[in-house]
Amino acid sequence: MGDLFWNKVFGAVLATALVVFGIRELGHALIHPHDPAEPGYKIAVAEDSGAKEKPAEAAPVKSLAQMLSEASATSGERTAKKCAACHDFTKGGPNKIGPNLWNVLGRIAGSHEGFKYSDAMKTFGKVWDYETLDAFVSSPKTEVPGTAMGFAGLKKPKDAANLLAYLRTLSDAPMALPSLPASTADAAAAVTEATQATHE
Structure with missing residues (x-):
């Protein structure tokens, strides 16, 4: 092979290199790549205003005096049937x-x-006022540990208040109900009047 052959080979390689290089430069000339001002991607996140949802407020707990002012002796008599196997009410x-x-x-x-009576009850020795009896009928063994009474207790405060209202009627001289604050007494009176009006 003479020098002419190698010159052709060299020329072909050089031409190929020039074409590749030319295409690359042409691509850069047509498309202008640019780096972002900040690397990475931004993710939209809702801003926290700092205000959190308030949990639902629990209903205000009524005092025993208020519960008794709204209690029903008739309903309490029905509740007392749970006690009739062990107690007489006459x-x-x-x-x-x-x-x-x-x-x-x-x-x-x-x-x-x-x-x-059991020794526990004799030792207990308190007067059965509204608060003491309410605590006892709600949870006998908590109020008088060691009591022989097998009843587990009334779980609903309303049932206990109704029972106390009924037990109050079992007397020739019923014990006075605990007094209510003026505002609560007015509200209770309004409820009583409204209830009576609906039955007239």
């Missing part, structure tokens, strides 16, 4: 598994004549 009635409950409000715990 004046001068007998003791059963539990003591007679006539005039129980105002009585000293563990003192009803003719009934054999």
Whole structure:
């Protein structure tokens, strides 16, 4: 092979290189790449105004005095049927598994004549006022640990208040209800009047 052949080969390689280089430069001339001002991608995030949703407010807890002012002795008499297997409610009635409950409000715990009380109840010895009796009928074994009474208690405060309203009627001289603050008393009176009006 002579010098002419190698000159052709060299010329072909050089021409190919020039074409490739030319295309590359032409591409750069037509398309202008640019770097972003900030690297990466921005992700839109909702701004936190700092205001958080307030949890739902619990209903205000009513005092025992308010519960009693709204209680129903009639409903309480129905609740008392749960106790009838162990207690008698009549004046001068007998003791059963539990003591007679006539005039129980105002009585000293563990003192009803003719009934054999547990040592725990005799030691307890408080007067059965509204607050003490409410605590006892709601959870007997919490209020008087060691009591022989097997009843688990009334779980709903409204049921306990109704029962107390009924027990209050079991007396020749019912114990006065606990007094209400003036504003609460006015509201309770309005509720009572509205209830009476609907039945007239």
